[in-house]
Amino acid sequence: MNSPESLSHTKWECKYHIIWIPKYRKKSLYKELRQYLGSILKDLALQKECKIEEGHLMSDHVHILISITAKYSVSQVVGFIKGKSAISIARTFMGRRKNFTGQSFWARGYYVSTVGRDEVTVRNYIRHQEEEYKRIEQLDLF
Structure with a gap:
């Protein structure tokens, strides 16, 4: 287990x-x-003083294990990442130069779970997500 992060008056280990x-x-x-x-x-x-410890991008969803500093809530960080990445995708891949309204790349919600002492299990799950997804797809074909 990693040592906790710290600010001047706070120590934390918040991974999600x-x-x-x-x-x-x-x-x-x-x-x-x-x-x-x-x-x-x-x-x-x-930019939000957080660190993505582990991550995997599937064709239809994103999995990350993120360490979030104690001064931000999970919803603040996820909202910031989803919002800014959607704008960046629109500018780079959809040819839009200005901020746009009425459209979004990501769906509204998200799933979050605290990691706690199961960090190794969650890391392995994220790393092997694609292999498991392919295995399940093959089972569904028959």
């Missing part, structure tokens, strides 16, 4: 497993967008 999907669960996370999105998510997390 977070999952969210593109709008309508479209399988839109592919090739260039997938590579681009990985670096964008890490940069946005650093």
Whole structure:
């Protein structure tokens, strides 16, 4: 287990497993967008003094294990990351130059779970998510 982070009067170890999907669960996370999105998510997390410990982008959802500083709530960080990444995707891949309204790339909600002492289990789950997804898809074919 890692040592806790600290501010001047606070020590914390807040890690969360977070999952969210593109709008309508479209399988839109592919090739260039997938590579681009990985670096964008890490940069946005650093802007909020957070660190993405582990992450995996599937074609229709995002899994991350994130360490969030004690001065921000989970909803603040997730809202910031989803909002800014949607704007960045629109500018880079959809040809929009200005901020836009009425459209969004991500669906509204997200799933969050505290990690606690199960960090190793959650890390392995995220790392092997794609293999498990393919195995289940093959079972559904027969």
